[in-house]
Amino acid sequence: MGFISSLKESLGSWINRIFKKKRAKIGLYGPPNAGKTTLANRILHDWTDGECFGEVSPIPHETRRAMRKEGVVINANGSSIELDIVDTPGMATKIDFKEFMAFGLSEAESKKRAKEATEGVIEAIKWLDDLDGVLLVMDSTEDPYTQVNVTVIGNMEARRLPLLIVANKMDLPNASPARIKAAFPQHSMVQISALEGSNIDNLYQAIAAHFG
Amino acid sequence: MILMREVHMDLISAEKLENMTSMEKIRLILDKVKNGKIVVLENGLTPDEEVRLIEMTMTEIRVDEFSGIEIESYPSKKEGSFLDRIFGRSIKGRMTIIGPANQIRTIEKDKYQISTKVSVGD
Numbered sequence: 001m002g003f004i005s006s007l008k009e010s011l012g013s014w015i016n017r018i019f020k021k022k023r024a025k026i027g028l029y030g031p032p033n034a035g036k037t038t039l040a041n042r043i044l045h046d047w048t049d050g051e052c053f054g055e056v057s058p059i060p061h062e063t064r065r066a067m068r069k070e071g072v073v074i075n076a077n078g079s080s081i082e083l084d085i086v087d088t089p090g091m092a093t094k095i096d097f098k099e100f101m102a103f104g105l106s107e108a109e110s111k112k113r114a115k116e117a118t119e120g121v122i123e124a125i126k127w128l129d130d131l132d133g134v135l136l137v138m139d140s141t142e143d144p145y146t147q148v149n150v151t152v153i154g155n156m157e158a159r160r161l162p163l164l165i166v167a168n169k170m171d172l173p174n175a176s177p178a179r180i181k182a183a184f185p186q187h188s189m190v191q192i193s194a195l196e197g198s199n200i201d202n203l204y205q206a207i208a209a210h211f212g
Numbered sequence: 213m214i215l216m217r218e219v220h221m222d223l224i225s226a227e228k229l230e231n232m233t234s235m236e237k238i239r240l241i242l243d244k245v246k247n248g249k250i251v252v253l254e255n256g257l258t259p260d261e262e263v264r265l266i267e268m269t270m271t272e273i274r275v276d277e278f279s280g281i282e283i284e285s286y287p288s289k290k291e292g293s294f295l296d297r298i299f300g301r302s303i304k305g306r307m308t309i310i311g312p313a314n315q316i317r318t319i320e321k322d323k324y325q326i327s328t329k330v331s332v333g334d
Contacts, residue, residue: 094280154259
C-alpha cells in the first residue's frame with residue numbers, strides 16, 4: 001500500500017471517528033453455516049416491513065451471491081443509525097462438491113453448487129474493499145480459531161475498520177460464547193440467537209455504538 | 213513389510229519471502245500446494261496476502277483435481293513503531309502452514325499451538 005493511500009485511509013478513519021457518521025455500510029462475514037443470512041433476515045424482520053435477504057438451509061454455501069439492503073434504520077441507545085447491510089457468502093479455503101452430495105444433492109447439483117460457492121467466496125473477498133465495518137458471525141458451538149475468522153479479523157485490524165463479533169447459536173446446548181471471547185479478547189462480542197431473537201437488542205445497541 | 217510413504221514439506225524462511233511481491237508469494241505457495249507439498253512459512257503472510265491467497269485458490273479449484281487449501285496461522289500480532297501503527301504497517305504475519313485440503317487436517321488450534329495431521333496419498 002502506498003504512502004499517500006495509507007495516509008488517506010488513516011485520515012479518513014480518524015475523521016469518521018471524530019464526526020461519528022450515522023450511516024455505515026457493514027458486511028456480515030463468517031464461515032458457511034454460521035447463521036449470517038438468518039441474522040440478516042432477523043435484522044430486516046425487526047427494522048423493515050418484513051423483508052428478507054434469502055433462504056437459509058443446513059447445506060453449506062446456501063448463500064452464493066452477496067446481497068445488499070440499503071437504508072435499514074436501527075434505533076438503539078437513544079439514537080439511530082442507517083445501515084447498508086451486505087450479506088456475504090460464507091468464506092472458505094476449500095470447496096469439495098462431495099461435501100454437498102453428503103446432504104443428498106445429486107452429483108450435477110453438487111458440482112454446480114461448488115462452482116457457485118467458489119465465486120461466492122471471491123465476491124465476499126471483493127466486498128471487503130468497500131465496507132465501513134464488519135459483523136463477524138461465528139457459530140458458538142464451533143471452534144472459533146478457524147482460518148476464516150483469523151483472516152477476516154486480521155484484515156479488519158490492518159484496515160483499521162470496526163469489527164463486532166457476533167457469537168451466534170447461543171440457544172444450542174453446547175454453545176460456548178466464552179470460548180470465542182477468550183480467542184479474540186481484543187474485540188467486542190455479543191452473544192445472540194439469530195434464530196430465536198435472543199439478546200438481539202444488545203446486538204442492536206452494540207451496532208449503534210460501534211458503527212454509529 | 214512396512215510401506216514407507218513420504219510427505220514433501222517446504223519450510224520457507226522469512227528472508228526468502230522478504231523480497232518477493234505478494235503475487236509472487238501467492239503463486240509460489242499455490243504451485244507447491246497443487247503439487248501436493250506442505251508449505252510452512254516462517255513469518256506467514258500479511259492479512260491482505262492471506263485473503264488474496266484464498267481468492268486465488270478459489271479460481272483454481274477443479275473438480276477431482278484440486279479442492280482448495282488448508283491454511284492455518286496464528287492471529288496476527290501488532291508490532292512496530294508509532295508511525296507503523298499510524299500507517300497500518302504494524303500487523304505482522306506469523307508462522308503459517310498451508311497444504312492441499314485433501315491431505316492436511318487441523319486437529320486443534322489455539323493462540324500458541326497448531327496441531328495438524330497430514331495424510332499421504334497413494
